[in-house]
Amino acid sequence: MAAYLNRLHHISLQVSNAEKTAKDLVSKFKFNLFAARLTDNSRQLALRKGAAIFVVNERQNQSSVRLNGEIQGITHKISPDPRRVTVRKYNQDDSTKCLYDVSPHYSVDTVNNVCFEVDDVERSFRALRHMGCNFLVPPTTVQDEGGLVTYSVLKSIVGNVCHTLIDRTQYEGNFLPGFNVIEKNCSLEEEDMSCPITHFDHITYACPRKSTHQIMRWYEKLLGFQRFYIDSDEDVDDGFVVNQEGIGLRLTAMEYWKCSKAGIILPHVNKKEPDCKFVIAESLPEQGRNQVDTFLEQHKAPGIQHIGLYTKNIVSTAHTMGEAGVQFFSPPLAYYTEVGKQQEIEEAGHSPQMLAQHGILLDTDLHHDPLSQTASSENRRYLLQVFTKPIFAEDTFFLELIERRGATGFGEGNIRALWRSVQGYMDNKRGYSQGETSPKTVQTAQ
Numbered sequence: 001m002a003a004y005l006n007r008l009h010h011i012s013l014q015v016s017n018a019e020k021t022a023k024d025l026v027s028k029f030k031f032n033l034f035a036a037r038l039t040d041n042s043r044q045l046a047l048r049k050g051a052a053i054f055v056v057n058e059r060q061n062q063s064s065v066r067l068n069g070e071i072q073g074i075t076h077k078i079s080p081d082p083r084r085v086t087v088r089k090y091n092q093d094d095s096t097k098c099l100y101d102v103s104p105h106y107s108v109d110t111v112n113n114v115c116f117e118v119d120d121v122e123r124s125f126r127a128l129r130h131m132g133c134n135f136l137v138p139p140t141t142v143q144d145e146g147g148l149v150t151y152s153v154l155k156s157i158v159g160n161v162c163h164t165l166i167d168r169t170q171y172e173g174n175f176l177p178g179f180n181v182i183e184k185n186c187s188l189e190e191e192d193m194s195c196p197i198t199h200f201d202h203i204t205y206a207c208p209r210k211s212t213h214q215i216m217r218w219y220e221k222l223l224g225f226q227r228f229y230i231d232s233d234e235d236v237d238d239g240f241v242v243n244q245e246g247i248g249l250r251l252t253a254m255e256y257w258k259c260s261k262a263g264i265i266l267p268h269v270n271k272k273e274p275d276c277k278f279v280i281a282e283s284l285p286e287q288g289r290n291q292v293d294t295f296l297e298q299h300k301a302p303g304i305q306h307i308g309l310y311t312k313n314i315v316s317t318a319h320t321m322g323e324a325g326v327q328f329f330s331p332p333l334a335y336y337t338e339v340g341k342q343q344e345i346e347e348a349g350h351s352p353q354m355l356a357q358h359g360i361l362l363d364t365d366l367h368h369d370p371l372s373q374t375a376s377s378e379n380r381r382y383l384l385q386v387f388t389k390p391i392f393a394e395d396t397f398f399l400e401l402i403e404r405r406g407a408t409g410f411g412e413g414n415i416r417a418l419w420r421s422v423q424g425y426m427d428n429k430r431g432y433s434q435g436e437t438s439p440k441t442v443q444t445a446q
Contacts (some may be wrong), residue, residue, distance in 0.1 A: 146173025
């Protein structure tokens with residue numbers, strides 16, 4: 001492999017209205033705005049929940065940058081002047097408009113950059129460029145009183161997705177040079193027990209048909225990813241296939257931490273699974289149009305369809321977010337009355353009625369990892385999941401809440417119900433837009 005990845009640092013969103021997106025992440029999803037960079041040509045807001053960090057970048061061809069010292073609806077104050085920074089190398093205008101990324105010019109709101117920490121940016125740049133990779137930003141060093149950070153931006157093989165490779169080993173500041181830190185002790189914030197999100201669990205790409213193997217090879221060869229089997233009986237070539245009841249999907253997963261030279265710095269103790277996996281979703285032609293096709297049409301390219309947020313208590317998190325206005329996809333009510341499902345839920349210590357209220361799915365993990373076996377009496381190999389509805393104007397990007405009780409996979413039994421709930425929403429919305437008098441009812445947690 002050409003680059004050794006240490007850990008995921010942050011994920012960037014490119015949106016037309018950074019203020020609105022940040023306000024939603026704060027008020028609905030309970031993230032904390034902790035750093036910002038405002039200039040005449042750039043608007044970048046950093047929000048944190050545990051180890052999960054979103055950087056929201058505003059598209060420059062939209063609303064003008066407001067330097068009034070405050071984001072409406074968010075109580076934190078922001079200094080109107082960005083922190084003084086020194087940028088060495090690559091002095092083109094774009095490098096100063098959008099630090100650690102490329103200037104946003106995409107036509108719709110999108111999640112387009114997954115930033116990884118590496119030990120040596122310039123070594124990774126030379127090796128990856130030698131292997132034919134396209135870099136949008138060459139190695140660039142940014143420095144302030146906290147030290148220096150070197151980064152470069154790599155174009156991935158998936159649509160508009162980029163990967164910023166960043167080395168912050170020589171930086172002692174709270175976030176990154178160029179950002180004004182709003183909350184000095186943000187890394188030491190007390191855990192929110194009502195919404196205990198700790199880190200990014202996984203990232204899912206929506207991709208064209210027959211592109212999975214090419215994407216897998218790219219990530220394996222260049223960034224050290226390896227295959228993660230969603231199902232113990234999963235076919236090496238076909239992946240995990242959902243091909244029934246109007247849903248035709250192929251899901252293939254990969255992870256990177258086992259191949260990295262230094263391994264992953266886990267976000268909290270007593271957690272054995274890696275902190276982030278990647279899933280590739282593509283549609284199958286047999287069942288007709290589905291939500292992956294909808295994403296590709298409205299996003300206008302492959303890209304990041306959803307991100308899983310790990311929570312220590314999914315019921316409390318879903319309830320808190322629902323009370324704040326987040327809407328969730330719900331599976332068919334029959335899911336909770338399937339043979340053995342009620343007993344399975346109760347054995348995991350949950351109420352079927354409570355899970356149904358929030359649309360939460362529960363499944364026993366079937367991906368057995370000999371290194372993480374625990375006594376069966378502890379009932380720790382369960383997985384709980386729920387999808388939010390899209391958070392942008394288009395039916396593209398959404399979030400997932402996921403709680404793992406010893407489970408390392410993705411809930412083979414949940415997958416069909418999860419994606420079925422999304423498909424029902426898409427079908428109802430499409431039918432309504434084509435002239436139906438009213439959309440069919442889709443239950444959500446309000």
